[in-house]
Amino acid sequence: DDEVTTSSGTTRENAKTPRVLYENDAVVIVNKPPGVSFHSEFEPGALARLRASRDAREERLRAVHRLDKGTSGTLVFAKTADAAKKLSDGFATRAIVKYYVGISGKKPKKKMGTVTGDMARARRKAYKLTNTKDNPAVTKFVSFGAKGRRMFIFRPLTGKTHQLRVCAKSLGAPLLGDDVYSGAVAERCYLHACAIRIPESLGLGPAIQIICSPDEGEAWDLEAFERHFPSALAKDSGAWFDDQPLLRSTLEAMTDESS
Secondary structure (H helix, E strand, O other): OOOOEOOOOOEHHHHOOOEEEEEOOOEEEEEEOOOOOOOOOOOOOHHHHHHHHOOOOOOOOEEOOOOOOOOEEEEEEEOOHHHHHHHHHHHHOOOOEEEEEEEEOOOOOOOEEEEEEOEEEOOOOOEEEOOOOOOOEEEEEEEEEEOOEEEEEEEEOOOOOOHHHHHHHHOOOOEOOOHHHOOOOOOOOOEEEEEEEEOHHHOOOOOEEEEOOOOOOOOOOHHHHHHHOOHHHHHOOOOEOOOOOOOOEOOOOOOOOOO
8 A cells, every 4th residue: 555644644644553452561452453464474464563663672572362364452462481481371361451442333132141052163254153062262241222223341351263253243233344244334334442460470560551542433332332341440450330230240269151
C-alpha cells in the first residue's frame, strides 16, 4: 500500500503497527489493530511490525499466544525464554485471565452461560463445535443489547483457534463482520481482546492488569464498554465482576472452572 496520511497525522502503515500498552523487563503488551495478521503473509504481520518499530533494541520477542487477523486488542510477547515459559504456563493453568468483547447483529439462543465442546475442522477455513468433550474449548459469556445490536463479553478458559467466533456462531449470533461464520457484513470483524490480568505469582514482576478499549469500528458501544470495563478497573487488584459468576476473576491461581 502507498503511505497515506490520515486525519490524525499518522500514516496508513503506522496505523497497522501494534501500539505498546505496557512493558517491563519480561513482557511487552500491545494493542494489535484489526486486519493485521499475526505472522507475515503478503505484508508484514503484527510481530514483524512490532520488531521493526523497536529496531534500535537488540531483542528477540517471543510469541506466547495469538490473535486472528480480524481480531484487535491485547497481545502479549515475552522478552526472554524464561518469561515465555512463565507466560505459557500461566495461560495453560488459567492463572492469566483474558476478556474479549464482540458485537453481533443477532440475538443469541441464550443471553449468558458457558459453551463447552471439542472443535473440529469444517468447510474452508472454518471450525465447528462438536458434541464431544475430549479436549474441549470452554467459553464463559454474557450478552446484552447495545446500539440496536448484541454485545458480548467473553471470558475464554481455553485458547483454541477461532474459539470465540465459533462460540458466537454456535449461539446463532455470529460476530459482525465475520464472513467465515456468516456474520453480517461490516468493515471489520467485531472481536476485541479488551482486558488481561497477569498475577505476580508468575514471577514476571508486579501484577499486570490492562484494559484496552476498542478504538476501530463504528458499531462498538463505547459507553456500554466503559460501564463494564472502566479504566479504574485496571488498578483494582481484587475480584473483577464479583456480582457476575460467569465473568468473575481474581489474581490468585485459577482452580478448575470448566463446569
